[in-house]
Amino acid sequence: MAKLAVQIRFIAVALALALMLALAAPASAQRVDPNASAVQEQQLLKGLSTIQGRGSIPDVKSYTLEHPAGRDWRQFHTVWLKWIGGLAIIGMLAMLTIFYMWRGRMRIEGGRSGRKLVRFTGVERFVHWLTASTFVILGITGLNITFGRALILPWMGPEAFSAWSEYAKYVHNYLSFAFTIGVVLMFLMWIGQNFPTAADIQWLKAGGGMLKGHHAAPPAYKFNAGQKILYWLIIVGGVAMIISGFMLLFPFYYGLNVGDMELAEIFHGVVGVMFVALIIAHIYLGTLGMEGAFEAMSEGTVDLNWAKEHHSLWYQQEMQREARGKGEPMVTPTPAE
Amino acid sequence: MARMKVLCDADRCIECNACVTACKNEHEIPWGINRRRVVTINDGKPGERSISMACMHCTDAPCAAVCPVNCFYTTADAVVLHSKDLCIGCGYCFYACPFGAPQYPKVGNFGSRGKMDKCTFCAGGPEADNTKAEYEKYGANRLAEGKLPLCAEMCSTKSLLAGDSDVIAQIYKERVSKRGYGSGAWGWQTAYRENIAT
């Protein structure tokens, strides 16, 4: 949007300048006085966000003479992003803390049945952990760029912090490829189970059953509406991060100018901190917030009762499938446990 | 204490690029790194002006503000310098810089950047003055020798002025009042939040 506005402004100014020249033309008759008609910096700056010219070296970005808009980006980066990120992440942590204090851990109502149902296959878990682990590293190394100078540098000292940050930069750059693969696989792997269904509406109406008392979890298939929303946020957010991230990783490729790069960074930053906040909530629900959830991703199985309570429709599907004798969903506990 | 600034009198600049090669010569700048460059506005039209541009050594420098590792520092002469030992080549200073000053050697794969390099106002870096280590990282330290940046010293038409703010502003003012025109102290409003009243 900002870019569009700039473009409109550019066109308007260009037209105005053309008009001025046209009006000035008759008065000067044939006199061409280059000195008297010299461009004035202040006039140019009034109209345009950048002053663009011609140069001869191949580095086209060097033809941008002045780009005062860099100041706005600096304002964003040093002030706004810190506020947005701080609020999103601290706010999320605060909300979860309050929620935890209010609701405590969601227990399996019927207690553990001792029988387990396969929830995620090895491939699914691999993809999840690929994405998750790279995300965590990307998140930490990313947050370091924005917050490290204020939070870590003072106790680490400049040399150590720079060394760490440089490694962090490389890690961030290279892991982005692994993360990209994770997001793509996740998208392909789970898209079939993440289209909205009628049950999702009920689930949402009931607020996922999290706000009310026990036994209130509304019916859901393998993924409930909350998880579907998470899925789509991860896909959309992930793609947004990937695109803006690759723009930053390959700066000024394909004719991108400094304004585009700034926009990419703003986007990457804002979506990034939101993403981090979102995943914090996800981690909470998958671990501390809900009994029996974490093992779905760690071991791939869930307790039968957990499935019955949280994903009743999926539970029924699995039961029917078992009845038809397809697959081996039922597993006995491993002796070691 | 002197407040060092740079001023390109566009009404004198003829895009001869002496500032560019003087810089390359003085600091042995490698191919592809352009600490200083000349840009021509309105090329070929009456009203055309060329301006030599590099780091302006801003007041409250945006590069320093956005640097994630805080590698910039400002000298007592208000020259904005940085430490290549601390720089991680993230590229943020380029986004923040209103003048396109930071340069990055291409290293490794993809668009990954090496340590940032930029105009030092011929004032070297954090190393001890005029040592081999300082020269290899930042180039010559003319200021420590009592000399001014070579680009300005060698400017063919004395268009590029670098030195004490009050003095160069005074020079520019005198020029404009003498000749009766001036297209402005390019970049001053943005860099120093002030302009030269002419």
Next chain:
Amino acid sequence: MLIRKAERQARRGTLAAAFADQSSGGLDRRSFLRRSGLAAGALAAVGSLQLTSVRKAEAGPPPAPGAQVTIRKSMCTHCSVGCTVTAEVSNGVWIGQEPSWDSPINRGSHCAKGAAVRELVSGERRLKYPMKLVDGQWTRVTWEQAINEIGDKILDIRQKSGPDSVYWLGSAKMTNEASYMFRKLGAFWGTNNTDHQARICHSTTVTGVANTWGYGAMTNSFNDIRNAKTQMIMGGNPAEAHPVSLQHLLEGAELKKANFIVIDPRMTRTAAHATEYVRLRPGTDIPVLYGMMWHILKNGWEDKEFIRQRVYGFEDLKKEVEKWPPDEVERVSGVPGEQLKRVAQIFATEKPSTLIWCMGQTQHTVGTANVRASCILLLLTGNVGKPGTGANIFRGHDNVQGATDVGLDIVTLPFYYGLVEGAWRHWSRVWEVDYNYLQSRFESKTIMETPGIPLTRWFDATILPKDQVAQKDTVKCMFVQGHASNSITRIPESLKGLAALDLLVVADPHPTTWASLAVNAGRKDNMYLLPICTSFEGSGTRVASNRSIQWGEQIVKPIFESKNDSELIYRMAVKFGFADQMFKNIKVENNVPVAEDVLREMNRGSWSTGYCGQSPERLKAHMRNQAKFDLITMRAPKDDPEVGGDYYGLPWPCWGSPAVKHPGSPLLYNTSLNVMDGGGTFRPRFGIEREEKNADGTTRKVSLLADGSFSLGSEIKDGYPEFTLAVLKKLGWDGDLTAEEMAVINKVSPTAPDTVSWSTDLSGGIQRVAMKHGALPYGNGRARMNAFGLPDPIPVHREPIYTPRVDLVAKYPTLPDAKQFRMPNIGFSVQKAAVDKGIAKDFPLILSSGRLVEYEGGGEETRSNRWLAELQQDMFIEISVADANERGIKDGGWVWVTGAENASKARMKALVTERVGKGVAWMPYHFGGWLGGQDLRGNYPKGTDPIVLGESANTITTYGYDPATGMQEPKVTLCQIKAA
């Protein structure tokens, strides 16, 4: 290494403290102003203060600990402004360049090239050792082997085809001493086929200007332009070609609130600073100049008294000017009458006015006439011979003025003595060799006194049938010492010449396009590359455009196996067996002739041009005392013990022997000064009177001497002829000659001492006595508006050979075919054929060419300089927005340019710009190493290919030669452009 934050803070503290000492305290306001290069107006006073508080320079790569850093001064080897280069040298390595504050010419400044000259002697891409082409492969040879083989082959050619079949192509890049010796080598070899770059840059200026008022050089100086109230630049782009001169032009214009008029087909970087820009069609300078004169005469703005006293041929001019009323001027040139009237009025009435030109005027088939018309405009308005006026002709190379002066040329011996018997006899006396010996070196006395072949025609002289080349045989050997091949027009034709030569020798710091094109043309052998060093690697003088002579020190020893120009000349002379004769009075150390001795020999023979007073000792004193010379007058205070009263660089003419202490002449023909203060008059070089026809068929004699005008303090208050002993006797001044002087005069001409003149008197006595009485040795004559003797005595507009305005050819045809300089010039036939064939329909765009600031000449040297090459990495053609749109050409896109001859084509990038008007395209001419879209990088010896290669503009340029000088026509031809 991890350190805590506090430590780093502490380090910063130290740094700040260091700055407090060094930059604020150490750099007081005065030294600061000086360093800022401020010497304008009120600030001018600080211009000559020395920096006392600055530490010894040691910038650049810091020298090894304890190593001594020495400062050596030389001049930039690029253009003719003459910027001093200050080098810091440590352990024989050039480690840094510092601004040359003391030079009154550049005052610390440089352009892109000057600020990058240090790179030349690191020389990664230089030719490192002699090479020879063996069966198409470049092979290393020793110097001894190279000299022997080359010498034997050349002697063999002499045996078979005569001395004129060896062409000695010298260079404006040589020092003055080397240029002089190169010309002397030609004389001892026995040919006048000795030429250099002046042929293709300002030969038309030299001829046109000398034929007007006596000497063919810039009349004033860069510094003096500061005095002008109106500066008019026509056919020049000094912002790119002579950037440091713009310091004087712009600062002068600012302080004087002067008019700054630029007349050019392109809206150049110079035009950007104009107060008035006039766009004309390329090749119509004469109509525009006459258009201005038409307004001047109509309004009575001419300087009537000046014309009456000092000008010949005014009535003849008026007749020609009448043919150019405003509508005809506009029809031909496209310049509107009103604009031209305004420009004419400013130029004629807001005086002093100076006219500055460069190759935009000279590089034409009508180059000499263009230059003449410019001179006439100056004469008409009385703008010659005063501060702030004059024909300020910006020469090209660093020593092109000097190489011209020392006669590295096809039409004259050193110092414009010409080729007549008297000239040869004069030089045989100076060289102390027998005249008959010199004559025996030539094929005949006739050819000895016949101008040689212009370098522009070397390949025609090689490939044309023997009977069309007016010498014993065609050219068989090109001995090229410091000249590009791609700066010569008609490259496709030159390829035939490259293939046909029996021997090609290229002595240069770089292999140049001679190498890459020769290999491309199919040469497999009989070609040698000899590494020559730059002028920074030797010592000697070079002459700036303003005629100032500067002494350059050797900065470093020649790198690799390169040798300097003088050494190669000496070794060739040894090989040919005449070194003893040629270097009779010149000391030779380690095969290198001593520059000081060469200069002294020049001093002894150069009376005609006033190169006689500039001894090495005086010139070296000037370099030591640069800071003492005034910025505007260029004069040192009279009381200075070493250089008191001198003008910087003793600009020629500097009359008399060094002992006379003539201060040099910063302004030519300046009657407001005494001759001993550099004053002058127009030189009566073409007789003292002329017979003119009256209307009734009778004749009358018209004086060519000045009338009532004379230089300050002259005892003769009127015009007078050049001085001879006879004239001195007539005036009763011969008694002032000393006995020694009389002895020398008698020795010069034992039979007729009365005929010994100011220019042949080797004692300098005649000059001394003339000046003692306030008179100019060469006389006091009129400048000629009518330069009888030239093809067009009054300039006539003639359309370019290839013109888009075929409708104008009938009225303004080029001159008829003729034989000039031993060669046929068939310009008329070519023009007629082009019109008949309708070439302009297929090639509708005018193609012009010119300079870029980053490169120079053929460009191989500058394109090998990594600091410069980075700034211009692609050959391009400027095309107007309208023409580009019609052809679907995008800015930065590849295009094919096709030319009107030889089905020539070239591939380059398009630069879509409003610099050029519709119908005009423009190319820089510095590129080479590509041909017709083909990259010839592989044709260079390994490691010597320039960093940047590109198509040569001259692949597309076409036929066309100025009848008076053989100048080529790279400024107007036709082309077509299409997207590639």
